[in-house]
Amino acid sequence: MRLLQKKRLFILLIGIIMLVALIGYSLQDRDQETTVEQFIKDTVGWAQNLIHTPVEYVTGIFKNIDDIKNTYEENQILREKVAEYRNLQYEVQELKEDNAELRETLDKTESIHEYNPIQATVMSRSPERWIEQVTINKGTQDGIEENMAVITAEGMIGKVESESKFTSTVKLLTGFDQFNRISATISREESDDIYGMIEGYDQESDHLLFRIIEESDDDLEEGELVLSSGMGGVFPSGLPIGEVKEVKPDQYGLTRTAFVEPIADMYDINNVIVVERQQTSDDSSEETREDESS
Structure with missing residues (x-):
């Protein structure tokens, strides 16, 4: 039983030593990456690109929907403003006509002597x-x-x-x-x-x-x-x-x-x-x- 425990401890120590060695090796300044590193890097990049593309597409769709919604709301506000402006124009025109009519009536009243x-x-x-x-x-x-x-x-x-x-x-x-x-x-x-x-x-x-x-x-x-x-x-x-x-x-x-x-x-x-x-x-x-x- 003790022999088995010693073997496990020995294997653990060997693993730790190898991990430290690999870390130290990877931290060294090198001109070229190893084949394993290149493979892992390419694999991770491909996976990131595979995930990023649909995510970006879906995000773009939602962004376009928000833009369309904002544009619709702004268009509604502009329509209301244009309608208010037209109504204001009609009211001003009507007031001008009423004012002109009242002025003519007043002039007519002032000219009455008989x-x-x-x-x-x-x-x-x-x-x-x-x-x-x-x-x-x-x-x-x-x-x-x-x-x-x-x-x-x-x-x-x-x-x-x-x-x-x-x-x-x-x-x-x-x-x-x-x-x-x-x-x-x-x-x-x-x-x-x-x-x-x-x-x-x-x-x-x-x-x-x-x-x-x-x-x-x-x-x-x-x-x-x-x-x-x-x-x-x-x-x-x-x-x-x-x-x-x-x-x-x-x-x-x-x-x-x-x-x-x-x-x-x-x-x-x-x-x-x-x-x-x-x-x-x-x-x-x-x-x-x-x-x-x-």
Whole structure:
């Protein structure tokens, strides 16, 4: 038993001596490596390369996925920024248009001397009566009364049809008929003025119908401006209504009717002015009131 232990101890010592010798030998400065060292080195390098290549490939895939994800997120952020910028542009453009419209309305209000202006804003427009009426945010508490003329910065758009305490309904010129007439005129400097009545609206041609009652010897020309005459006693005089586009005689050739294009945009109405005619001592026009506002 002891002999066996001695042999094991001897073999262990021999192994330690050989290991130390090999270590010492490998640490010596040599110009060439041994065949065993080269084999081991090549084997380890090949194994490292074999493992490194797929690892690097998989790592690259995950890196590309991260890059794509980051690019997508950045693209989403940029899209949101572009959308916000566009919305901001639209808001700025809308504010500019509203500001220009309000300035024109203010200028129109400041230029009014013949009647008292009441500024109002359109609240709604009935879909089923789109071309006939709108609702504004002023009523009797603001001094609104039935049959008051309503204008924009461009010109006349209609009259107050009904009113409540806080709101009013405006009947547009495009909804006028023979029962809603306006005494109108075409003012001329070098010849006699032309007088008539706005008696309706032709939906087929989108023009107001101006029946001529009194006219000068000169022919009516396209582009002449039709104004309210004030002769009806309800509406003030000088409110722009529209421009003459065409003149047609009736079937008997006794009277003529001018087709007048409204000067105000009837489809884009936001800010309006309700005009209250100032009271005068002349009440002689009371008889014609029913013809103009019935």
